[in-house]
Amino acid sequence: MEHRITEDEAALYDRQIRLWGLDAQHRMRNASILIAGMRALSDEVCKNIILAGVGSITLLDQEVVTEEDLGAQFLVRREDLGRNRAEAAAEKARHLNPRVKVIVDQEDIVQKPNSYFTQFNVVCLTGCSPEQMIRIDNACREAQTGLYVAGVHGFFGYIFCDLNQHDYREETQETSTERGKEPETKITRRSQSYDSLATTLESTWGHPKPKLLKRKVSPLLFAIQALWLFQQQHGGRLPQSGSQEDLTKLSKLRDERLKSAEVDSTFVKDDLLETLVASASAEISPVCAIVGGFLAQDILKTLSGKDAPLLNYFLYNGIEGTGLVHHVQKLNA
Structure with a gap:
């Protein structure tokens, strides 16, 4: 009701x-x-x-x-x-x-x-x-x-x-050419298409230069996607803090993800992964x-x-x- x-x-x-x-x-x-x-x-x-x-x-x-x-x-x-x-x-x-x-x-x-x-x-x-x-x-x-x-x-x-x-409306203020007249609110109907999660995990970037890529996306995106791959391979668990073995596995998955995404292998630094592993289960x-x-x-x-x-x-x-x-x-x- x-x-x-x-x-x-x-x-x-x-x-x-x-x-x-x-x-x-x-x-x-x-x-x-x-x-x-x-x-x-x-x-x-x-x-x-x-x-x-x-x-x-x-x-x-x-x-x-x-x-x-x-x-x-x-x-x-x-x-x-x-x-x-x-x-x-x-x-x-x-x-x-x-x-x-x-x-x-x-x-x-x-x-x-x-x-x-x-x-x-x-x-x-x-x-x-x-x-x-x-x-x-x-x-x-x-x-x-x-x-x-x-x-x-x-x-x-x-x-x-x-x-x-997704359909939504967008409001904009249009200034009138007439002196003293208040701006008018214009409502525009728009629609936006979204990709599935599985699709974004297959995204490729075409080997762009690192500086150009960094303007488009955070290295954290690939670190999180590598973390998901780790969970898929280890029964859903997160890497254990202080585990060098888990860090090594996550680093390998990062390299594989960067290769499949056609991104330079140095884009996601080791220190980012180390910090991620150290506090993966913490909020x-x-x-x-x-x-x-x-x-x-x-x-x-x-x-x-x-x-x-x-x-x-x-x-x-x-x-x-x-x-x-x-x-x-x-x-x-």
Whole structure:
């Protein structure tokens, strides 16, 4: 059943309505979101989306709260140790905005059929294996369900977005030639095509010069893709901090990925991989806040239908303090 925005909600979300418009807020108020994998990054996304006033949000996680979760997560507490992570997080999340329906699902995402994901407007995956990321992306593309995949590994974070074919409106201000007349707002309808995750993993760059390539893409893109290859070959696990053997394996996968992408072998430096391996399983709160804030804002932008969402990778380097957006396709000039 469609939910109409009440006068109380209009007053509560007044600032957002002024920014996005009533129609956009109405779409968000009736949207259903899935957040799979409850970690520090997920907490940031949940907080921002719930406060924005979406219709419902489903938290999916089969794991229980451990000591590691207490470091950066703010939706779980020490007394939640041993409880299901989604259930514990939902209890705190509901207090953020009682108007938003928060649903808990404690099943393993691996056991979920493709049809499960198509009931949502947007699916957001964190902490998933590459195999599941690709499977769910393909299912979402068939159903025209928006997909975001995100993760934080120590000082580094990434977001991938696949909306298949997304329609949105773009507002521009046109200055009138008549003296004293206020600028007019022009609304343009636009459409944007997205590549699947599997397709971007096959992207080639045609052996560009390193300086030219660096203007187009961050070396972190290939480091993250090498990390996914590592997970595929090692049952989904991340490299262990301090393991020279894992670092050697990841370096080999980096070289293979750069070769297949037709990129100079020196583009991704060893020190980047060393830092990535040293903190691959860690979540640093400030990094989660930055990546999670960007991710939540982009999900809301997708739901509102106003302005162009992320196309299609966002890569954050906390050491350099840079966050770069890259459009990655199978064949790049």
